Amino acid sequence: MVDAAATPSAALAGLPERLAAVRARIERAGGDPERVRLVAVTKGFGADAVRAALAAGLTDIGESYVQELEAKAGELADDDGPLPTWHFIGRLQRNKVRKAAPHVGLWHSVDRLSLGVEIARQAPGAAVFAQVNTTDEDQKGGCPPTLLPALLDGLRDVGLDVRGLMTIGPAGDPEDARPAFRRLRELADAHGLRELSMGMSDDIEVAVDEGATMIRVGGALFGPRPARPGMRH
Numbered sequence: 001m002v003d004a005a006a007t008p009s010a011a012l013a014g015l016p017e018r019l020a021a022v023r024a025r026i027e028r029a030g031g032d033p034e035r036v037r038l039v040a041v042t043k044g045f046g047a048d049a050v051r052a053a054l055a056a057g058l059t060d061i062g063e064s065y066v067q068e069l070e071a072k073a074g075e076l077a078d079d080d081g082p083l084p085t086w087h088f089i090g091r092l093q094r095n096k097v098r099k100a101a102p103h104v105g106l107w108h109s110v111d112r113l114s115l116g117v118e119i120a121r122q123a124p125g126a127a128v129f130a131q132v133n134t135t136d137e138d139q140k141g142g143c144p145p146t147l148l149p150a151l152l153d154g155l156r157d158v159g160l161d162v163r164g165l166m167t168i169g170p171a172g173d174p175e176d177a178r179p180a181f182r183r184l185r186e187l188a189d190a191h192g193l194r195e196l197s198m199g200m201s202d203d204i205e206v207a208v209d210e211g212a213t214m215i216r217v218g219g220a221l222f223g224p225r226p227a228r229p230g231m232r233h
């Protein structure tokens, strides 16, 4: 027998309280928790975290790695319970799209046309966000704003349902993310896109204040992520 207090499921028992706290943060920032869609990021955690999220009433689940997505989706398929809408939020290689496609309901991280072409091939008409690099940091991923018009045209040309834009704010002081989030909103406005996927645990308030329609929250819901040996992040 393992010590129950040390198991991940014991840590997940705190999810309802943490969810209430996240909703309160959204509300305090002027957002309507009913309208700001909360994507619960379970990367690094097992299928139990997804089950806990579903039990708490969360239906949108974010994953960053195709292998993890496949494993958890496979486990949940064996349950009788409800299934989540899976959001793919991580960097994506073209050759992994085929494995992710049967599960993903919304692709947040489409930052180049070659990736969009493969998504359109494996999941015709899929709902996507174009990921924009709003911070000029090379390691962040995302399409440079100057290339965004061509990317959006290309994604539409291959039949994808372009819903909005996504960005990752800079690490550090949450206020430092404001210019990035504002820039994303301006770009979305300029292109007639309504959805804005921006904001993570540390910068929820700033993202909501700048008009986020979807926030991607991991740590604030599930606690610190277990280390991932040999993987990015």
Ligand SMILES: *Cc1c(COP(=O)(O)O)cnc(C)c1O
Pocket: 041, 043, 064, 089, 090, 168, 199, 200, 201, 202, 216, 217, 218, 219, 220
């Ligand atoms: C991990 C991750 C998140 C969640 O980050 P937290 O700081 O744990 O809330 C959100 N978006 C992306 C793209 C991520 O990779």
